[in-house]
Amino acid sequence: MRLRALLAAAVLTTITAPAASAVGHGSDVPPGQYGFVAKLAMTKIPRPDGSTYTSYCTGSLVAPGWVLTTGHCFHDAQRNRVSGKVPYPTTVTLGLVDESAESGVARKVTEVLQATENDVALARLDTPVTVVAPLGISRAVPKVGQQLTLAGWGSLTSTDPAPAPHMQQGTVSVAKVDPTTLGVRGAAPQTTTSACTYDSGAPYFTDGRLVAVEATGPGCPHAGIETTSRADVIADWIATHTA
Structure with a gap:
């Protein structure tokens, strides 16, 4: 198992990656849908040797001033999760499904709060x-x-990953329920529909409610179990900090 966002696809800040589709074996999100899904672009992420790189995560707007994502998207050079002042420049883009045709709404992240119950x-x-x-x-x-x-907004595959220019979607089925996590499997468009690199923090939702947040899983696309963080166990924590 591996962390979706930053371990598998570090890109030097001087390199521009080619575009690719997102969510392995998914489908295009129609215009005007899921405006709450956020693309997070992080620059100058530190490495132990002093160099830096650029990476991406996905998240969801859960209050006007807050985006929920995976905890490991924010870390120090030793890959320890961090809270407080944002550790490196991070831009959030919301309100669009196609970056080539829409501008969306852009904001900067100023502070990070890490949950203790899950990632x-x-x-x-x-x-x-x-x-x-x-x-x-x-x-x-x-x-x-x-x-x-x-x-x-993740990549099509784990090989040569690149953030997506068009948001992707898929349907998964809950395979197991653990105290703080869910195991999910692809259901549609294919049984191999799955989260991929740069999908860390992506929302799993139904009926307008967030049920889980992408955490980690096998190389994508795949038909195995993906690990996600349950939203219900941190609902009070979210409400307290976003009120």
């Missing part, structure tokens, strides 16, 4: 977003067999 973080925006409706948080315990929508 999840809240990122505070420099200015609240009022033109995009936030995604609600489910408080219901997920059930095996429940189907969820995954949407993200």
Whole structure:
């Protein structure tokens, strides 16, 4: 198993990666949908040798001033998760599905709060977003067999990954429920529909409510179990900090 965002696809800041599709074996998100899905672009991420690189994550707007994503998207040079002042320049883009045709809404991250229950973080925006409706948080315990929508800006495959120019979506089914995580499997468009590199933090949702957040999984696309962080176990934590 590996972390989706930063371990497998470090890119030097002087290199521009080619475009690719997102969510392995997914499908294009139609215009006007899922404006709450956020693309996070991070620059000058430190390495132990003093060099830096650029990487990406996905997240979701859960309050006008806050985006929820995976905790490991924010770390120090030794890859320890960090809270407090954002550790490197991070831009959040919301309100679009096609970067070649839309500009969306861009904000900067100023602060990071790490959850203790699972690999999840809240990122505070420099200015609240009022033109995009936030995604609600489910408080219901997920059930095996429940189907969820995954949407993200990740890569098509784990080989030569690149962030997507067009948001992708897919359907997964809950395969196992653990105390703080869910195991999910691809259901549609294919059984190999799965999160990929740069999908860390991507939302799994149903009926306008966030059920889980992408954490890690096998190389994509794949038909195995993907590990996600449950939203219901941190619903109170989210509400407290975003009120």
